[in-house]
Amino acid sequence: MRVGAGGSAARVGLSHRYGTGPLDIAAATVARSAGGAAVEEGTVRQLTFDGAESVTIPAGGEVSGDPVRLPVAELESLTVTLYLAEPTGPATYHQTASATSYRAAGDHTADESGGAFTETSVSWYFLAEVRVLCETGCRDDGVVAFGDSITDGLGSTVDAGNRYPDELAERFVREGRPRGVLNHGISGNMITTGTPGTGDSGVNRFAEDVLDEPAVRTVVVLEGINDIGLGGRPGGQIPDVSVEQLIAAHRDVIGQARAARLTVVGATLVPFEGAGYFTERGEAKRDALNEWIRTSGAYDEVVDLDRVLADPADPDRLLPAYDSGDHLHPSDAGYRASRPSTPPCSDR
Structure with a gap:
């Protein structure tokens, strides 16, 4: 997802608005994109939710992750990776993302290489927003x-x-x-x-x-x-x-x-x-x-x-x-x- 303005931190929001049961996010990360499914070396940041590395979103609910320090320039792209360890049921998604999403089996939230991600889609799943935060001159x-x-x-x-x-x-x-x-x-x-x-x-x-x-x-x-x-x-x-x-x-x-x-x-x-x-x-x-x-x-x-x-x-x-x-x-x-x-x- 490409951002408009830059900042010093990022905050990721997830949505389960149209789900029919609880959604378990076993792990999630954010990083600066490096093209395709790859991310820039050394930029992967673990997402937490009220301090926890996993979160369960109730049907119809949304959550915002804790801010993570990650310098982001204007017009830069960020990659959000979610590990879904259990079946999700109906997925809340943005159908026409005009951007490629990548899928892989297993937990690849910490991967910097995109080699494991062999399936693609042009929709965003569960991702509601990425907010870029700043400290001065906001x-x-x-x-x-x-x-x-x-x-x-x-x-x-x-x-x-x-x-x-x-x-x-x-x-x-x-x-x-x-x-x-x-x-x-x-x-x-x-x-x-x-x-x-x-x-x-x-x-x-x-x-x-x-x-x-x-x-x-x-x-x-x-x-x-x-x-x-x-x-x-x-x-x-x-x-x-x-x-x-x-x-x-x-x-x-x-x-x-x-x-x-x-x-x-x-x-x-x-x-x-x-x-x-x-x-x-x-x-x-x-x-x-x-x-x-x-x-x-x-x-x-x-x-x-x-x-x-x-x-x-x-x-x-x-x-x-x-x-x-x-x-x-x-x-x-x-x-x-x-x-x-x-x-x-x-x-x-």
Whole structure:
């Protein structure tokens, strides 16, 4: 997992939110990554939980490990290794990590070589967060990127760090003001409706995924395309959603952000003509919601991804160079272009 800002220590959080029984973490470590499953020599640190090297997480629970001293530079990657000695039951995981995870039989938490790790996945299991801690000169102006698969980075090159929140973090570093950029995108997520496969609705998860995060000043909201594309399909379980309902949901999250004194940035929905769930009726809804985001003044700032990524010859489609191939998710170049030209954050 790549971090945004640097610091002198790290703290790892684990989640068993969707488990059905206790989860035993027999051992866990964190280290600086060295490519693939390998880690840098001499950087492996044992994780502890209230001083213990193992922990049992109850079904539905989360735990935060004790801080471990480990100097971390901005944009550096850390490797978290968990030893699961017993069957886990259903695993709480982040499906679309756009990063490779590695598996091996037995306890390899102390390994520096990646030779034992012969199985791979592109999901993160049980890992909820990595917090980088500092002792002096600490910033409290982090950014949460909140949304669906486009925030999640679907369509970007695996292990390349080309999701739009990654590109934003890189921009901050280049400008000499590195800060944490938290990616809270969930593939398939909707702002009005939650499902077992796509997570809680954006309205309902906003408090935990944004407001409960420490040292955050700004949130970028990019949600609604799945409500439009998935809602009301024949034989589907997701209700049809009106433009008025979409606007009401956006107003809800704006209100939650304002109550917490956060700067809230709205991003327009990207073109999706040619995508598997495109319809002309859905396009009319997208146009109407985007116009409201641009002109209503409800958001503090607006990032107009629609106009940035659209093909000038057909504004309802992604520019081919920005299209990952499914006519919905940007390519690496598209995610790079999605990085706001004016960084969406407040220095107040």
